[in-house]
Amino acid sequence: MPHYSVDEPVYALATPFAPSAIAVIRASGDGVLSLLSPLFSGRLEKARTNTAVHGFISDRTGRRIDEVVVIKYEKGHGYTSEEAFEIMCHGSLPVIRSISLALESVGIREAEKGEFTYRAFMHGRMDLTEAEAVEEIVRSRSGQASSDALSRLTGSIRNEADAIRSSLLDILASLEVQLDYGEDEIPEEWVFPHEEIERIITRLELIASTYASSRLYSSGAAVVLAGRTNAGKSSLYNAILKENRAIVSDIEGTTRDYIEAECVIGGVPVRLFDTAGLRDTDESVEKEGINRTRKLMDEADLVVYVLDGAEAVPDNVGDALLVRSKRDITGESGDLSFSSVTGEGLGAVLEAIAARLTEGRASGDVPRIDSERQRNCLMEAASALRDAEASVSSGEDVVAMYLQAALSSLSALTGEVTADDVLDRLFSSFCLGK
DSSP: OOOOOSSSOEEEEOSOSSOEEEEEEEEESTTHHHHHGGGBOSOGGGSOTTEEEEEEEEOTTOOEEEEEEEEEEOTTTSSSSSSEEEEEEEEOHHHHHHHHHHHHHTTOEEOOTTHHHHHHHHTTSSOHHHHHHHHHHHHOOSHHHHHHHHHHHTTHHHHHHHHHHHHHHHHHHHHHHHHHSOTTTOSSOOOOOHHHHHHHHHHHHHHHHHHHHHHHHHHOEEEEEEEBTTSSHHHHHHHHHTSOOSOOOSSTTOOOSOEEEEEEETTEEEEEEEOOOBOOOOOHHHHHHHHHHHHHHHHOSEEEEEEOTTOOOOTTOTTOEEEEOOHHHHOOOSSSBOOTTTOTTHHHHHHHHHHHHHTTOOOSSSOOOOOHHHHHHHHHHHHHHHHHHHTGGGOHHHHHHHHHHHHHHHHHHHTSSOOHHHHHHHHTTSOTTO
16 A cells, blocks of 8 residues: 655656547646756746646757646645646657656656645645545546536535534533533533534434435446346347347347446446346256346346236246336337337336436435545444433533544544545545546
């Protein structure tokens, strides 16, 4: 696991290491602009902060490497709040390597994963929830996940934590007035603010409950199409993907193993599986395919069980979503059904899949979280406040202890109090260049 510091200048490639029109190499740290100056022909010292300078970058021998544009950031202005620059060069792999070696030759080392965001956090440029949102945006797989992460990046969780912290500090301050006086000097009896504490607990638990929903939109769901042979699973699979990925045939047992593809249904990223038809068979390969189907069904977030037209519903489908195929032949319209020939009913099937995936997920006017660490901090704060409620009869000093514990959990949420090993583990999961 990397050990991060803010004591030396670092650089990293911020774009993929692959041939491209343009690549971006960023660097940050005290004195990094003066270290670049001998390698760059542009007049960086004359440029204002947050402006671009054109020129050529060379190695230490003076050999030109590439024509580039450098963006200059004076201390307090860039992503990390340190002195920094970004080089936009041609996306040639030899050019990228040569510029990297040139930067190392003047004392700028290659950054660890997440080191730029770590520095931004350490310099107060962002709190820990905003830092986590940076990587969540990079890894988002749906528009909803990206939107939620952007909300966190712009401070939605921090603002909530600050408001709750302010309320708890007011309560704690009124309590500590009682603790500061002797028994004979107490100006008036202190009353535990049950209604306010309950409001805060409800808010904390509601925000924490968004974790499951956010993970659905960021990590996606596994949806398995299951049913008997020739029920229409492969036809539905192709219709959802809008391409002929699975073989469709009148011959039973065509699909011997599962196939999968990624798609988005109702804004939810989905791994969609077409599986071997369920039936009794002695054929060894098909039997193994059926065993794999049943295993996938056990592990799926949702099983869509496809019925062949008017086929009776089997007893062992559990809570699967039942969908009838061949609507153009049967004319079935009462149950959820579709036709792969006409496309009729497909929209309703997709809506039903999306509804089943998202049912019971938290919503409402609260920021959404996508971090187990954040959920744990929120639940620890709520638990401490419940303990405070339950300890009213034990005395004000015990209640104060639990209120302090809740405040500590909120501080851990935003990163005001965080162990170094937690930070190292968190930022090491980031992409290079972030």
